[in-house]
Amino acid sequence: MSALFTQAFLTSLVLGALTAGIPLMLAGLGEQISEKAGVLNIGIEGMMLFGAYLGFLVAYHTGSVWLGFLGGGVGGLMVAAPMALFCIRMGLSQIVIGIALTLGAEGLTALLHHFQFAQSYPRLPAVETLAIPGLSSIPVIGPALFDRPPIVYLAVLAVAVTAYVFRRTQFGLALQAAGDKPAALDAAGVDVVRVRTVAVLTTGFLAGIGGAFISQIGAGIFVPFMTNGAGFIGIVLAMQARGRPFWVLCGALLFGACLSATTALQVAGVSIPTDIIQMLPFAAVLTVLVLFGRRASLPPALGTHYVRGAR
Amino acid sequence: MTQIHTSSPPQAEPRPIVSLDHVTKRFPGVVANERVSFDLWPGEVHVLLGENGAGKSTLVGMLSGLQLPDEGGVLIDGREVRIASPARALELGIGTVFQHSMLVPSLSVVDNMALGGKWWSRPDRDGVARRMAAVCADIGVTIDPHAKVGSLSLGEQQQVEIVRALMRGSRVLILDEATAMLTPKGAEDLGALMGRLTKLGIAVVFITHKLNEALAFGHRITVLRLGRKVGEIAPERLAALGPAAATAEIVRLMFGAGVATDETAPAPRRGRRAGAPLLEIEALAVDDPSVPVAGINLSVSPGEIVGLAGIDGNGQKQFAEALAGQRRLAAGHIRLGGEAIERLDVGGRRQRGLRYVTDDRLGEGTVGSFPISLNLLLKQVGEAPFWRHGLEQSDAIATHARRLVSEFDVRTPGIETAIGKLSGGNIQKALLARELSGAARAVIFAKPTYGLDVQNIRATRQRIREAAEQGLAVILISTDLEEVLELSDRVAVMSRGHIVGVVDNDADARSRVGELMSGVTA
Numbered sequence: 001m002s003a004l005f006t007q008a009f010l011t012s013l014v015l016g017a018l019t020a021g022i023p024l025m026l027a028g029l030g031e032q033i034s035e036k037a038g039v040l041n042i043g044i045e046g047m048m049l050f051g052a053y054l055g056f057l058v059a060y061h062t063g064s065v066w067l068g069f070l071g072g073g074v075g076g077l078m079v080a081a082p083m084a085l086f087c088i089r090m091g092l093s094q095i096v097i098g099i100a101l102t103l104g105a106e107g108l109t110a111l112l113h114h115f116q117f118a119q120s121y122p123r124l125p126a127v128e129t130l131a132i133p134g135l136s137s138i139p140v141i142g143p144a145l146f147d148r149p150p151i152v153y154l155a156v157l158a159v160a161v162t163a164y165v166f167r168r169t170q171f172g173l174a175l176q177a178a179g180d181k182p183a184a185l186d187a188a189g190v191d192v193v194r195v196r197t198v199a200v201l202t203t204g205f206l207a208g209i210g211g212a213f214i215s216q217i218g219a220g221i222f223v224p225f226m227t228n229g230a231g232f233i234g235i236v237l238a239m240q241a242r243g244r245p246f247w248v249l250c251g252a253l254l255f256g257a258c259l260s261a262t263t264a265l266q267v268a269g270v271s272i273p274t275d276i277i278q279m280l281p282f283a284a285v286l287t288v289l290v291l292f293g294r295r296a297s298l299p300p301a302l303g304t305h306y307v308r309g310a311r
Numbered sequence: 312m313t314q315i316h317t318s319s320p321p322q323a324e325p326r327p328i329v330s331l332d333h334v335t336k337r338f339p340g341v342v343a344n345e346r347v348s349f350d351l352w353p354g355e356v357h358v359l360l361g362e363n364g365a366g367k368s369t370l371v372g373m374l375s376g377l378q379l380p381d382e383g384g385v386l387i388d389g390r391e392v393r394i395a396s397p398a399r400a401l402e403l404g405i406g407t408v409f410q411h412s413m414l415v416p417s418l419s420v421v422d423n424m425a426l427g428g429k430w431w432s433r434p435d436r437d438g439v440a441r442r443m444a445a446v447c448a449d450i451g452v453t454i455d456p457h458a459k460v461g462s463l464s465l466g467e468q469q470q471v472e473i474v475r476a477l478m479r480g481s482r483v484l485i486l487d488e489a490t491a492m493l494t495p496k497g498a499e500d501l502g503a504l505m506g507r508l509t510k511l512g513i514a515v516v517f518i519t520h521k522l523n524e525a526l527a528f529g530h531r532i533t534v535l536r537l538g539r540k541v542g543e544i545a546p547e548r549l550a551a552l553g554p555a556a557a558t559a560e561i562v563r564l565m566f567g568a569g570v571a572t573d574e575t576a577p578a579p580r581r582g583r584r585a586g587a588p589l590l591e592i593e594a595l596a597v598d599d600p601s602v603p604v605a606g607i608n609l610s611v612s613p614g615e616i617v618g619l620a621g622i623d624g625n626g627q628k629q630f631a632e633a634l635a636g637q638r639r640l641a642a643g644h645i646r647l648g649g650e651a652i653e654r655l656d657v658g659g660r661r662q663r664g665l666r667y668v669t670d671d672r673l674g675e676g677t678v679g680s681f682p683i684s685l686n687l688l689l690k691q692v693g694e695a696p697f698w699r700h701g702l703e704q705s706d707a708i709a710t711h712a713r714r715l716v717s718e719f720d721v722r723t724p725g726i727e728t729a730i731g732k733l734s735g736g737n738i739q740k741a742l743l744a745r746e747l748s749g750a751a752r753a754v755i756f757a758k759p760t761y762g763l764d765v766q767n768i769r770a771t772r773q774r775i776r777e778a779a780e781q782g783l784a785v786i787l788i789s790t791d792l793e794e795v796l797e798l799s800d801r802v803a804v805m806s807r808g809h810i811v812g813v814v815d816n817d818a819d820a821r822s823r824v825g826e827l828m829s830g831v832t833a
Contacts, residue, residue: 168433169431169432169433169434170426170427170429170431170432170433170434171430173418173422173425173434174426174430176417176422177426180415180416181413181414181415181416183413184413184414184423184426185415185426185427187413188426188427189398190427
């Protein structure tokens with residue numbers, strides 16, 4: 001057993017946790033913003049997948065990682081916009097529309113990818129990393145955490161920015177009120193529909209970047225259905241984090257570690273059946289839900305359409 | 312947000328701050344307010360008193376910007392204005408505290424008050440807290456500005472809303488049914504706060520249907536009845552009358568003593584008490600945060616109708632639900648035909664013949680989307696002969712439904728029609744059919760004619776009479792004094808969770824019931 005915990009193994013475990021965790025974190029962060037405003041965003045899986053597809057496509061054609069991430073964000077927005085239109089402006093069911101958008105994005109990306117690349121899965125070149133001087137030379141965690149593509153640092157920064165917006169800005173208060181008591185927000189002269197629209201579009205942008213992270217950095221290729229439930233894990237993260245962005249980060253890294261353990265354990269040649277190892281992340285989700293599910297608190301107005309004057 | 316501070320009491324002005332000048336407001340089929348005039352003077356608590364449906368909410372809606380009058384005008388400081396929105400009302404200095412809180416529970420008090428600035432600006436928490444502290448000091452309340460609203464009591468939340476209204480420069484404060492959700496202590500505190508507000512020259516409109524609160528907190532009392540203003544008692548007169556005489560006057564205004572009853576209605580029944588009591592209630596108590604019910608003793612003989620009068624919200628609902636088995640008893644005994652039933656559940660009590668006709672016809676009484684046939688069996692689902700081995704016996708259900716529909720004259724296209732599509736009167740008939748059929752021995756009617764039209768009111772009252780004639784023990788809960796006096800053999804009066812007296816329904820029952828209802832003699 002002691003041979004298992006070599007430096008190489010630990011480094012790959014932490015690295016894997018980060019690589020798998022960042023997209024989950026972006027999804028969870030995005031979902032948290034929507035949920036805070038009272039929108040249960042089930043379409044987030046579709047937003048991620050479309051972001052993964054468009055991000056890959058842009059990066060493939062332009063050769064620019066940054067444009068790829070921008071494309072990913074726009075891809076997420078393209079799925080979030082109909083969600084905002086149907087659910088927030090028109091008041092249709094957030095659950096039905098969310099499922100429809102996810103299924104639609106799955107079908108559309110698979111189809112488009114098939115037309116463009118047939119059965120070939122072109123690869124993107126490896127993304128350059130930015131080593132932070134000093135920190136990156138710490139053993140084990142140095143190379144895993146501080147010698148990463150710059151987008152990783154930006155994503156972690158997004159957590160801090162979100163926390164700041166939640167706590168320190170009028171928009172943060174408006175988000176909270178939109179999910180808790182939209183009528184009070186309306187009475188204070190703030191347009192509930194606008195607040196929720198901005199929230200959903202932000203979710204789409206963040207989820208899209210998360211998707212692009214999976215295709216550009218995690219895999220380097222695009223494969224249909226490649227987000228594989230990451231958006232849904234993001235929903236779980238957002239619910240468990242109870243409105244706190246830093247908890248999303250911690251949870252995402254935990255889930256990421258579970259996901260990466262599947263690879264790391266296989267690399268280390270542990271004699272556990274692969275199927276069991278691959279169950280690990282989902283077992284972790286279940287465990288977390290069983291342990292903390294009761295304490296998850298959701299905004300009272302979650303999933304409901306706001307109609308002025310109706311009580 | 313304009314912050315007008317209200318520190319020094321203004322000089323007494325010779326004219327009212329706000330006047331409603333003969334306003335009329337019609338809704339489809341109803342005249343909610345008919346030529347009502349209403350003056351609001353600075354430094355006064357003006358109580359708006361009336362039963363449910365008297366037009367209080369409509370009148371207040373026109374002040375707070377929710378509704379515009381169809382006729383008549385609104386004057387502020389003698390100038391005619393149009394209050395088209397709540398925001399406009401606030402600009403004009405009229406703040407409203409609605410019955411249901413308009414605060415965000417998950418935000419702190421200051422954040423609630425700071426809500427609504429530019430999106431990317433920082434909420435000015437320190438500034439808000441400072442201004443809040445100043446207003447709080449003026450009106451003598453203590454609120455922790457950083458407490459989460461959700462952790463405050465309902466009374467404290469109301470204080471927050473009052474402070475917020477004052478911070479926005481309100482000179483007029485409307486408190487809509489403000490004590491309805493409060494504990495007795497909370498209501499007292501609110502009364503004291505209203506007193507302090509008027510000392511600052513603020514005009515308060517206090518809407519209530521509780522007479523004792525009107526007398527305790529009000530300086531001027533306006534009584535509405537069926538959309539009309541039936542009387543106003545000015546401060547000097549109120550002081551001169553004293554509580555007892557004022558109560559008598561208000562009861563007369565609210566319930567219209569001596570108004571000739573419908574001539575076709577049969578004379579009051581009396582003296583039918585015979586035999587041992589069938590339904591006995593002993594020291595019944597119910598825990599309830601708003602109206603705790605305690606010490607209820609009541610017994611009803613077969614064939615007797617005991618009316619339970621009282622102003623709405625004095626524990627009648629809690630009492631009825633506890634009796635029917637829908638609420639836990641805190642203490643006490645209920646016996647039906649000598650058998651103790653207080654430990655039985657709803658089904659057990661029903662089986663032994665206790666029936667409850669709820670006033671919440673579409674909420675707890677029926678399932679609106681279910682057909683009439685099933686609604687008629689809602690409390691017997693799974694019982695033979697209508698269900699066997701868990702399977703529906705459609706023939707038995709249909710036969711049962713057809714029989715009751717014709718027997719109780721339910722006007723419906725068919726027995727498979729969803730009950731929610733019927734009129735209120737027909738839903739009530741179906742409910743009566745369900746509760747009065749079978750082996751009923753004692754029935755509780757909760758506001759049985761509330762919201763019905765004249766014809767259905769008459770039909771329902773006839774059913775209640777028939778039920779008693781068949782030897783059932785009847786408890787009739789009603790806020791309509793006329794109805795209670797028309798039907799009952801005896802009248803019990805409920806006030807603040809207690810039965811404050813039981814009187815025989817004889818010639819001077821009306822005045823004695825009125826006195827008891829006011830709570831003054833309690």
